[in-house]
Amino acid sequence: AHFKKWSVQALAAAEGMAPGNALRLEFLRRLCVDAASPAHYLLTNPELLAQTSAESGANLARGLQYWLEDATRLVTRDRAPGTEKFQVGAQVAVTPGQVVLRNELMELIQYSPQGASVHAEPVLITPAWIMKYYVLDLSPHNSLVQYLVSQGHTVFMISWKNPTAADRNLGMDDYLRLGLRAALDAVGAIVPGRGIHTVGYCIGGTLLTIGAAHLARSGDARIASVTLLAAQTDFSEPGELAVFISPNQLAALEAQMQRDGVLRSESMSAAFALLRASDLIWAPAINQYLRGQRAPLSDLMAWNADGTRMPCRMHSEYLTRLYLRNELSTGSFTVNGEAVDLGAIGVPMFVVGTETDHVAPWHSVFKTGALARSGDYTFLLTSGGHNAGIVSGPANAKRRHSLRHWGDAAAAAAAAATPADYLASAEQRAGSWWPTWQQWLAAHSGAERVAPPPMGNAAAGYAPLGEAPGDYVRG
Secondary structure (H helix, E strand, O other), rough: OOHHHHHHOOOOOOOOOOHHHHHHHHHHHHHHHHHHHHHHHHHHHHHHHHHHHHHHHHHHHHHHHHHHHHHHHHHHHOOOHHHHHOOOOOEEOOOOEEEEEEEEEEEEEEOOOOOOOOOOOEEEEOOOOOOOOOHOOOOOOHHHHHHHHHOOOOEEEEEOOOOOHOOOOHHHHHHHHHHHHHHHHHHHHHHHOOOEEEOOOOOOOHHHHHOOOOOOOOOOOOOEEEEEEEEOOOOOHHHHHHHHHHHHHHHHHHHHHHHHHHHHHHHHHHHHHOOOOHHHHHHHEEEHHHHHOOOOHHHHHHHHHHOOEEEHHHHHHHHHHHOOOOOHHHHEEEOOOOEOOOHHHOOOOOEEEEEEOOOOOOHOOOOOOHHHHHOEEEEEEEOOOOOOOOOOOOOOOEEEEEEEEOOHHHHHHHOOOOOHHHHHHOOEEEOOHHHHHHHHHHHHHOOOEEEOOOOOOOOOOOOOOOOOOOOOHHH
């Protein structure tokens, strides 16, 4: 405690230091404090010494075995132990459906209905491409897809291809054209004449807002609503990720990606782990290698170990244009030479932030209300982090959430609202946010339910190509 207090005083940001440099200094201070903590070493941790004495060193023998296994996996690139219990298509990603579109960037999955009638408007989900889509279709009890289907929604999911060096030149425009817009075309052909509820998670949500604004400007009215899950549109306060985002660091990253063609999943995982080093590096290391205790993996942990790569061009554009230059919130981001104005999004919006998000801080996510200026805008804040907060299951006693709605008459108030305003006025609720959102979806759908649409539309070029979860998620 004394060392921590001293380090805060000794390494405090100097007057006039740039905010980015101050953030990096604080990041380095935390890493140093973690590394110097007596609790992290056998000889200076009384609890570890007592356990070692009680077990006659058996804990250290187990820990050594775990370390050797992990070191071997680093060389052979094998998956973490326990992941074999969560095989894609067997234990996770098991909601029935069909792949109805496959192109060079994504597969589109249409999920099978589970009743004689459904809400008329389909739901299209755009996940992030830094993760595999099945974080939203984990085990049946905590699968968002399964929950939506069980509530009578026709659900479509984009499953991104895991890129290789050959895909190095895929950029944001490709993710819009071959991803979001191709999926909208397919959904519109399979469920014709209906508005489409669109959902975007993380950077998939950023892509969705860009696409929705661009389509609105061109008069395309297919999108009925926009839901964003832990997705940023204003990157002026990107949170702790800003530690890794500076011109010099991006130049070094660009050089690496130009050489490899992609950013490997290990690089992203290491960066995220450093942001929470105490929880994601030191605690697991102590438990496994010193205590000799290896906890079983959960489905979410197994999914997290199933990493993806990022194409060189797209990742460079994303970090430079959105994070570094913040072009989207300033109106200077362009698609096909046309500026993207998020204020053009006039459809109902439902935006979800998570309290302890290290990737998309909720204060940053909240700013979407000022940019989009929807006349029907709801912001919801749930307990949990970037992944666990979103994947909460429909019945979760450990979760809580709050929300506030701004209608047409309060559009100006929504644009001017601050996070503090929200906290002071939001309605507090216990439990998972899923039922709250589902009720919102149902309320923004047609009053009458209809017969489920067919699986695919062969006449329009969307014949079923195989069962979900498809091929790309296994890549």
